[in-house]
Amino acid sequence: MRLARMGCFHQTRLSFMRALLRDLKRERWKFARESWRVDARGEGVALYSARGPRRTYTLVCFSRDLPAKLRSDRVIANAWDATFALFDGAPDEADIKRLAANVPLQEAGQCRQSELVMSRANRSVRVFSRVVDALARGAQPPRELLDASGYLMRTTAVYANGKFGLCDRENFAGRAGHDQMFAAPFRAEMLAVWLIRWFSIDLAEHLARAAGGRKAVKLARPLARQLGIGNATGLGMAPFLLLHPALLHCWMRARETALSRVRGISRSGKKTRAHFCRALARMRAGLSQWRTEDRRQLGRLRELKNDLEKISAQTRGGALQGEAPWDALIRWSRRALSMEGQELLVSLALEPHGELVDDLAHEMSVDESRYWRIRAGRRVGELRDAIDANYRWALGADYAEPRRCARFWYVSEEKLEPRLGERFDEPGAEKELPLAAARDIAALRASLGAFDADAALAEFLRAHPRHRHAVRRAQLAAQLPYAEIRDNVIAKELRPVDLLRCKLSFFGATRFDPKSDRWVRITMYQHAPFPDELSAMDADDWAYPPLGENGE
Amino acid sequence: MICSLNQIEQSARKAARGAGFAWGLADETGRAVRWLHANGFRGAAALADWLDGDIKSSGAPRSLGGVWRAPRGALDPLRTGAALGDCIESAGAVETGAIAHPLLAAGFLGDAAHIDELVIELQWPGARLQCMRGGARRGGTRAAFEAARAAHLKCSVARAPGTSAGLRRRAARFGECRVPRAVWLRLDRHARRTYVEASEASRLAGAGAGLHDND
Numbered sequence: 114m115r116l117a118r119m120g121c122f123h124q125t126r127l128s129f130m131r132a133l134l135r136d137l138k139r140e141r142w143k144f145a146r147e148s149w150r151v152d153a154r155g156e157g158v159a160l161y162s163a164r165g166p167r168r169t170y171t172l173v174c175f176s177r178d179l180p181a182k183l184r185s186d187r188v189i190a191n192a193w194d195a196t197f198a199l200f201d202g203a204p205d206e207a208d209i210k211r212l213a214a215n216v217p218l219q220e221a222g223q224c225r226q227s228e229l230v231m232s233r234a235n236r237s238v239r240v241f242s243r244v245v246d247a248l249a250r251g252a253q254p255p256r257e258l259l260d261a262s263g264y265l266m267r268t269t270a271v272y273a274n275g276k277f278g279l280c281d282r283e284n285f286a287g288r289a290g291h292d293q294m295f296a297a298p299f300r301a302e303m304l305a306v307w308l309i310r311w312f313s314i315d316l317a318e319h320l321a322r323a324a325g326g327r328k329a330v331k332l333a334r335p336l337a338r339q340l341g342i343g344n345a346t347g348l349g350m351a352p353f354l355l356l357h358p359a360l361l362h363c364w365m366r367a368r369e370t371a372l373s374r375v376r377g378i379s380r381s382g383k384k385t386r387a388h389f390c391r392a393l394a395r396m397r398a399g400l401s402q403w404r405t406e407d408r409r410q411l412g413r414l415r416e417l418k419n420d421l422e423k424i425s426a427q428t429r430g431g432a433l434q435g436e437a438p439w440d441a442l443i444r445w446s447r448r449a450l451s452m453e454g455q456e457l458l459v460s461l462a463l464e465p466h467g468e469l470v471d472d473l474a475h476e477m478s479v480d481e482s483r484y485w486r487i488r489a490g491r492r493v494g495e496l497r498d499a500i501d502a503n504y505r506w507a508l509g510a511d512y513a514e515p516r517r518c519a520r521f522w523y524v525s526e527e528k529l530e531p532r533l534g535e536r537f538d539e540p541g542a543e544k545e546l547p548l549a550a551a552r553d554i555a556a557l558r559a560s561l562g563a564f565d566a567d568a569a570l571a572e573f574l575r576a577h578p579r580h581r582h583a584v585r586r587a588q589l590a591a592q593l594p595y596a597e598i599r600d601n602v603i604a605k606e607l608r609p610v611d612l613l614r615c616k617l618s619f620f621g622a623t624r625f626d627p628k629s630d631r632w633v634r635i636t637m638y639q640h641a642p643f644p645d646e647l648s649a650m651d652a653d654d655w656a657y658p659p660l661g662e663n664g665e
Numbered sequence: 666m667i668c669s670l671n672q673i674e675q676s677a678r679k680a681a682r683g684a685g686f687a688w689g690l691a692d693e694t695g696r697a698v699r700w701l702h703a704n705g706f707r708g709a710a711a712l713a714d715w716l717d718g719d720i721k722s723s724g725a726p727r728s729l730g731g732v733w734r735a736p737r738g739a740l741d742p743l744r745t746g747a748a749l750g751d752c753i754e755s756a757g758a759v760e761t762g763a764i765a766h767p768l769l770a771a772g773f774l775g776d777a778a779h780i781d782e783l784v785i786e787l788q789w790p791g792a793r794l795q796c797m798r799g800g801a802r803r804g805g806t807r808a809a810f811e812a813a814r815a816a817h818l819k820c821s822v823a824r825a826p827g828t829s830a831g832l833r834r835r836a837a838r839f840g841e842c843r844v845p846r847a848v849w850l851r852l853d854r855h856a857r858r859t860y861v862e863a864s865e866a867s868r869l870a871g872a873g874a875g876l877h878d879n880d
Contacts (some may be wrong), residue, residue, distance in 0.1 A: 225667065226841050275671020278841075283670075481778045485696070489751030525867070526860035534867065542863030547688035571729055571751040578725070578744060581689025 114365070116600045120611025121456040122411075124656055126463045127367055128621030130638060131653055132474035133303045136294050138652035140166055143306075144644030146315065147171065147203075153323035154178040155194075158209060161308045163644070165292040170198045170229065170301075172308040173209065175217050184235050193219070195266065195312070199230035199305040201280065219270070220529075224278040230305040231279055233312070234266040237343060241265050244317050248332060249325030259339045260402050263636040265626055266313040267343030271302045284476070298360065299479045299620060310342040310638050311645070334646070341639030344622065345633045349530040351612045352522060358527075358559055358589055358596035359484045364619050365595035368459075369476050371470035375462050378439040378469075386433045388465030392657050393428070396432045396461065399420045399658030405626040413453045418453025424461070449471040450476060467653070477619075487581065493573050494566030499591040500558045506599045506638065507551035519566065519605035521545040533609060533631065537627060547582050551601040557583040621656070666849055669839045674699035676849065677712050679856035684716045686743060693750070694743050697772030700779065702842045704801045707811065708772055709844045713851040715742060715766045732817075733761040739814055740764040746773030749820060753777065753785060760822035767792070767815040773806060774820060775801055784823040789815035795823070827876050 124131070143164040151157035159174040174198045183192040196217045200208065208227070215222030216231060224231055236242075240262040242256075247254040273280040287296030294300055309484070314337050321329040354361050400418055407409055425445075432442050437464050444456045463470055512518050521542045525532045538543045547553065557580045564573050574581055590596045601607070609631040617625070622635035640655040678695030682688055694712070701708025724735035725744035729752055733740065742765050749759055750773045764770060767789045778785040778796035787794040792810025795802040803810070861867075 121875060222845055223667070226669065275669035275674075278667065278669050278672060281670045328844060389691040486777060486780055487751060491753040524859060525863050526857065527863040529860070532861070532867065534861065539864070539867060544859055544861050569755070571748065571755075575729060575748060578747075579687040581687060581747070582692060583689070615734060 114595060114597065114599045116598055116602075116608070116611040116615075118452055118456065119598065119615035120608065121452045122615050122618035123457050123571060124618055124623060125368065125371070126470055126653070126656075127296065127371060127465055127474045127477065128619060128656075129299045129303050129369070130478075130621030131306070131639070131656060132297060132304075132471070133166060133300055133307070134641060134647065134652040135471065135474075136297075136453070137163075137165075137304075138647055140292075140294065141648070144311075146311075147462070149175050149315070149319070151165055151316070151319055151403045154319075155320050156309075158213070159312060159315070160204070161311060161644070162203065162506075163304060163308065165294065167290065167292045168201065169505045170304070172305060172312070173198045173200050173204060173212050174215070174309070174312050175213060175215070176312075179235070181238065184238065191221070194236045194268070195232040195309075195316070195445045196233040197305060197312075198224065198228045199232075199301055201227050201229055201285065209556055210665070211266045220277060222277065224247070226278075226284060228278075229280050229301040230271060230273045232268055232271040232302075232305055232309065234268045234309060234342070236265060236266055236313075237262050237412060241317060244332065245320045245324065245588070248318060249329050250319030251325065251328045251330050253330070253333050253336055256336065256339070259336060261338070261404065262343075263639050264310075264313070264341050264343035265317055266309065266636070267514070268306060268309065269345055269347055270349075271306060271344075273302050276360050278632075293352075297475060298364075302437050303620065306344075306637055307641070308644065310340070310641075311643050313342065314340065314643070317589075319460060326330065337643070338640050339658075341636040344635050344637055345628075346617065346635065348532055348609055349528075351533075351609045352531045352546065352548055354598065354612055354616055355550065357481065358586065359439070359479045359481045359593055361598070362593035362595040363479045367473040368551055371463050371466075371473050372443070373458055374469050375466050376437070376443055378466075379437055380437055381433050381438050382458055384442075385465045386428070389433065389461060392464040393421065393424060394459050395657035396659055397425070398660055401660060402625045403626075407627040410590060410625065410627050413451065416451040417453045417457065420450040420457070423449055424454070424458060431610075452594075464656075475581075475589070483586070484592065487570065487574070487585050489569060489571035489574060489587055491570050491588075492566065493561055493564050493568050493570060495569060496587060497558065497561045497566065500561070500587050503590050503594075503597070504551075504554050504558070504587070507554050510551070510555065510601070512549075512552040512555060512601075512603075516605045517601060518549075519601050520603045520607060522548045522603070533607075536603075548604045549601070550583075550586055550597060550644055552603065553583040554587055556580070558589065610648060623656075666844050666846050667742065668700050668844055668849075670703055672840060673702050673709055673844065673848060675843060675857060676852045677709060677804060678715060679859050680712060680852040681743060681855075682741070683855035683858035684720065690743055690747055691775075693747050693773060694769075695774075696776050697746060697769065700776040701768065701772040702844075704775065706768060706772075709852060710848045711766050713770045713771060713812065713848050716850060716855050718765070718813070723742055728763070733759060733760075735776060736761075740770075742766045742769035746770035752775045753822055754781070754783065758819070760820075761818045762817055764789075764818050765814050767818050768810055770818065771796070786823055787818065787820045789818045802844075 133201055147162045150159040155178045156175050161172040163170045179194045198212050198216045244254045266557050273279055285291045286296055318331050446458045521534050521536045523534055523541050523544050560577050610627050610633050613633050614625055617635050622637055624636040626634040640658055642650040674695040676697035678691050681694040682691035698708035698712055722738040723741040726733040727736050739763055771787050771794055774785045775796040779798050782798045784797045792805035
């Protein structure tokens with residue numbers, strides 16, 4: 114559980130987007146564009162419905178014609194090409210009017226319990242207008258153009274769980290009367306993004322028709338499927354994994370359990386081997402679409418290319434035909450491949466084993482309150498022992514040393530979002546957020562050492578209230594082995610982008626394109642079916658780009 | 666203002682921290698106030714009143730034995746609430762002396778009862794409360810529930826399993842919470858003390874992105 118490795122994770126079968134589409138298909142959800150009231154400039158409202166076994170949800174889209182100078186990826190922007198709400202039910206005119214007065218304002222507006230998600234997106238200037246121009250002329254856009262971008266629109270925030278007045282998660286996730294599908298993490302958000310992708314294609318086709326009239330054509334579906342939804346994610350998301358240790362445990366446990374099941378297979382059949390080789394070939398062919406200008410990531414991609422060739426050579430050499438082939442292959446990878454390559458191999462090894470591992474996608478949520486209460490009747494000595502057993506990696510370091518406490522996490526007054534400051538160069542360290550588990554647990558351990566080992570923790574906490582958050586964390590980590598990232602997240606060498614990549618890989622994001630050590634662009638749902646074709650297509654054959662006709 | 670429980674929790678959490686309480690206690694305050702609103706109590710207003718009042722004249726329990734009392738003045742409801750949550754299950758019953766805003770302390774125990782599926786009974790002059798998983802039963806006057814100070818507070822874990830029949834429905838289940846804008850702003854004044862002011866350098870470095878990015 115080190116950040117350097119977590120920052121190399123790739124999507125897997127368990128990723129939320131993939132599990133969502135599998136469930137939607139299995140449960141026979143129905144999707145429709147209910148209403149399209151968008152003018153020739155692209156201003157107006159569109160409604161898309163998703164009908165599940167129990168309820169209907171509606172993506173309400175507010176589209177506008179935004180001047181280029183107002184378009185910004187940053188969370189501090191205050192105008193977007195499109196804003197969205199995922200509404201619980203079918204909205205009437207009064208609902209739409211209320212949403213129109215709030216959703217386009219995003220953080221400055223206020224949603225209600227009837228909205229599960231609020232989001233916004235900007236057009237990719239590079240690609241959007243060229244696609245519209247081509248379609249307006251009656252031509253399909255060149256495939257290379259779509260490859261280069263991977264999306265027409267990019268979301269810059271996807272909010273849920275009570276933020277800005279949205280529905281509290283406990284009000285719909287796993288609750289009777291709601292679709293049980295929402296019990297899994299980030300389902301509402303992932304559903305909204307998938308519907309937004311549909312809207313982005315419809316909008317481009319609509320503007321092409323407005324410009325080209327009868328000459329205009331629709332975007333051919335195989336080309337459209339090459340387009341996902343982009344996303345730009347910065348520090349706002351970074352503390353999530355630190356703030357939700359029980360959830361992180363569940364995600365990691367599912368991933369590790371899946372891998373361990375696959376490694377436990379004694380022999381693999383021809384069909385399984387072929388499935389793996391097909392995914393590998395598709396990954397190799399698709400690697401050229403993973404573009405970045407980040408020097409570090411470029412170097413990693415070069416290594417990854419070599420790694421994929423090595424994996425191919427191993428399999429050609431019969432690596433999957435022996436005893437416990439997956440275990441052997443994973444062991445081999447630890448010596449032979451870069452960390453990116455090792456983690457990609459984990460994803461690829463899970464790929465042909467859906468029947469063995471897909472059930473784990475339903476074990477990735479947790480009632481966090483179960484781990485919330487401090488068990489203050491326990492003895493001080495018991496917690497001391499637990500910390501010694503679970504936090505060896507954090508104890509013994511001097512966190513006063515400048516290198517070890519160079520950074521501090523805080524909430525910016527301007528955007529009310531988490532940010533990372535330089536402790537010795539910037540003001541505000543006294544307002545630090547309690548995210549530095551390594552330092553705080555070490556401090557707790559020192560205080561416990563000076564306290565009567567037989568005393569109840571309640572007595573310790575009365576005397577040392579500042580340690581409450583660390584006590585809660587240490588008790589939780591004693592029960593959940595994957596809860597804690599074993600790194601110092603205020604150290605000089607911290608790369609926050611590793612936190613982002615880890616979380617986004619669980620979402621199912623691809624084409625990680627770091628723009629700095631604290632901001633990353635990704636693509637979601639590239640090559641996935643659109644909602645209106647899910648019933649006729651494989652719901653889960655899109656995570657690796659399809660091979661071209663000539664196998665490239 | 667109509668808001669979500671999550672907004673109330675975050676606002677209370679930051680306000681408690683902004684007023685000087687340690688993060689762990691502030692986190693629990695957020696949950697306690699959330700519980701109060703989910704069960705139809707005006708927790709945000711009680712917290713604003715408490716934080717805007719004379720916090721310094723009250724304190725944490727001097728000891729966790731006998732009748733709990735502050736070193737001077739009334740007991741602080743946040744530190745006392747957290748300590749009650751820590752002790753109630755093993756002690757079975759606890760009695761305190763004078764306590765400020767007893768409703769806030771009740772929020773901590775309500776959350777504990779909900780999570781641990783305990784039945785916890787609380788009583789202070791003019792108010793009775795039985796908390797359990799899924800909600801609470803109450804008896805008493807609004808004035809007593811919203812009192813700025815109570816001469817004593819008694820709480821105990823009930824032996825008999827609680828029945829949820831006839832429980833007041835948790836407000837947020839099918840509706841929304843209302844918090845007067847003035848209360849919201851009072852909490853926000855405290856919460857703002859947890860924010861760091863932006864500088865041009867932190868704006869650029871903070872999120873990591875450049876000013877414009879239109880690709």
